Amino acid sequence: MTATVDTAALTAWVREFGRLIAAGRDLLTELDSAIGDADHGVNMDRGMTAVLAALAADPPTTPADVLKRTGMTLVSKVGGASGPLYGTAFLRMAAAAGAADALDAPGYAKVLRAGLDGVVARGKPAAGDKTMYDALAPAVDALDEALAAGRPLGEALRAALRAAEQGRDATIPMVARKGRASYLGERSAGHQDPGATSVTMLVSAAATVLGGD
């Protein structure tokens, strides 16, 4: 119950996210080729490869440092819309982490919600627009609810992952209203949203790495 998320744990989270992105690169690109410009996998992989290299070259010293450098690297290396979206999310997370050396479970949830708020501020998505928001928002809500109900962080993160997966799968019938996919209109229905897919990997990485309570 006293799980703490420190610099090493956050670094491991980001590394696991990078691994999932690399492993899922072709899937993401395939999903994006159906409704976008077929670059989400390549873009995210390029960004996360650069993040991992940057973190390895000069190991971060605080949680905020991990998150800020991840955000800045994604901003410059991803290229597509996910660059500013993930970049803003991580930069907002860094700001929420403040000067703390480690985060407790509510602190981590607060950081993740700040990331979600960043996505909202940047992309102005609404629920049902067929975006990463449709997976991330229910995940953050589920995390808060589980923690409020007294669940340990690991269990709460697994609940968050289930919510993210449900949200991700729910994007399949949606008609895109944001991004390149929105140009397709009705034709975007029937395809899983690549952004919702990659952000589910972010939650999954958290459940894997931070969930060992």
Added chain:
Amino acid sequence: MVGLVVVSHSRVLAGAAAALAAEMIQGVPVPVEIAAGLDDETFGTDAVAIAEAVAAADRGDGVVVLMDLGSAVLSAELALDLMPDDRRDRVVLCPGPLVEGLVAAAVAAAGGAGRDEVAAEATAGLAGKQSQLGAPAATSADTGDGAGDGPSATVVVRNRHGLHARPAARLVALARSLDAQVRIRNADTGSPWAPATSLSRVATLGVRHGQRIEVRASGPRARAAVDRVVALAGRAFDETEETAGAGPQPWAADQPRGGPADQAEDRGRAALSGRAEGGPAAQASGGTGAGQPAAGWPASPGIAIGPARRLSAAPLAVPDVPAREPAREWQRIGDALTAVRHDLARLRAATGGEGSIFDAHLLLLDDDDLLAEVRSRTDAGESAPRAWAAATDRIAGEFEALADPYLKARAADVRAVADQTLRALLGVPGEVVAGSGVLIAADLTPAGAAGLDPGRIAGVLLASGSPAAHSAILLRTRGIPAVVGAGPAVLEIADGTPVALDGRTGEVLVAPAEPVLAELRARARDQESRRRHAAGRAAAPAVTRDGVTVEVGANVGSPADARAAAEHGADLVGLIRTEFLFLDRDAAPDVAEQEAAWREIAGALGGRRITVRTLDVGGDKPLRYLPAPVEANPFLGVRGLRYTLRHPALLTDQLLAVVRVARDVPVSVMFPMVSTVGELLRARRMLDDVIAREGGGPPAGLRVGIMVEVPSAALKAATFAPYVDFLSIGTNDLTQYALAAERGNPALAELADGLDPGVLRLIDAACRGAGERVTVAVCGELAGDEAAAPLLTGLGVRELSVTPPAVPAIKEAVRATDRAAAADLARAALGRPDAAAVRALLGAGR
């Protein structure tokens, strides 16, 4: 002044949009920065780069940011978060369209508008297009319904395309500078009034050629303002000047040709006429009605004697026959274009590296603007020949109307290929020479020169033209003696009149007396026997009398050239013009294709060294698959190494092919158009990376060098020397850059002379800067001038690379040289005042 930032997924797109906007504000330093792409080729946007671009564009009056779509907008918003508060307050993210908005914003900013006004102009940037296409116009803050009171005037717009973007930009710039509120409207359509300070609003007026605009002003200096606008309209909105560097997209040959020969009247010619008069028969032409053609420019060496022959072409007139249905007429155009493309491709293949002019002609046949006009004319019921003639005539006319002489000279290319196609359409045979003898013509197209039969045509005498024109280069390659720029009098020479010319001196003799003819025949025999002698020894090394070896190589532009080089005894290939493999196709050749091409050339040379020059293209020779921004002056633009460094994938592939071939045969690689050591080092690093990636260390036979074409590079030779194995002086470009005289311009033929002492001093500086270790080569036209061989040897040049047929004669010239005497000769030449004096010193006529 408000700065502008262009945010786009694509660096190429942003660069082109910025170039388009820059055209509108010539001379006004509006800061425009680009934040686009992750690199030259990867699409993407980068908030950090955007923040940096905003910082660079911010001169204190704020910045307006224009974006393309999607992540460009998100990254620009994020960039705001990344900048200091005071700057963020000065930045406007503009919702206007990227291209139209940028153009409108640039004009507004150039006129001193504030950032909000600039952004509003950009946001309204679609208004002109919407009005033209009948869509509802974007709303604008100022509806400008009434003109109010004040003085007014009405003027006719005389610009060919009406008040289109460029003249409109001039009007807006003027209106913004005036101490009055100026409004205009289209008096012929009764349009609403628009503020003359708004480019987007002026564009909505749709003012066409011949229509009247009404100008009205209010404010303190209203009368003066109206007068200024009327005066501007009277000057056609300065369009001739404004379009000097712009105009229609140039499809661009690599040098202009042709022009009235009488521009070439000058001291050199006067001297030559003196010499021609020295031949007693020069005046014995009274009976021919020929007047007295004196002499012209030597354009292709050799003596030609024979009866005058004229090009006879069936007259090319568009018949007045009714058109069939549009689809049939359009089909005729397609068939004719296919036939001409086929002919041009054949000529291109037959002329090797010197045939690049035909690439430009081929490009013209694919010109969208031209074909669209032809199509709309056939659709409107015109016959195919009439539609083709009218459309090509308009385009040639546009070029002729331009002030920029470089673009103006494109008109000749347009007319050449337009006539060729019209002949194909009408089934009229092309120009043919009846009988054999000396061909006399006003000028010769490259296709005409390439199509001459050397077995029947002893020589060519042109009234117009320049030795640097493509047709002259082709004549040299084909070994047909020629004198060009001889003046219009030569056109009066009656068919069949005996004519003699010496393509080495420029002498022309009409109906010469028998003793003169005998002397000429003797000279021709002498030249022929020397040629045979040289050919017999061509394969032997060229060693000066005192034992200095000068390697004589060949410049090649195709595997066929390489075989010719081997036949003529070339010691090496001193220059491969790799462009032949890259132009006129839809994608760059891959590494394997390049490797195979260089191996074929190396094979033809039997293992002798080959020198691969990396791609030397620029805005004048655009690659279809890597479009470059249009430049007003491509010869001073992004070309040569400047271009390939911007396309690292392209350069890497070239270097990879070179490294692979260098494993098996000696290969030199050289970079063209180098200006600074920094550029060279970047290229060398890429070469090192390629070698490291390939493994196996640097190939033993690989040498690295640069072309010396930029005068400053010649003067800085010592700073390049530590990083190269050789310098290769491209005297053609070096000459035109050093003398500020374009080599294809016939009016400057005397000026653009590689023997100018200024050019020789640059060569001298390069040789001295190179030091002992670094070899200096010359691969320009000057290397092929036999008279120059001792001079270049005396300056320290140890390799000459020339057209394949010139190799034997240049080797002989080297063999006749004594190094000590050559050094004295070189010293003396450096002190002469001009090229003519140097030629006199060399004992060679021109």
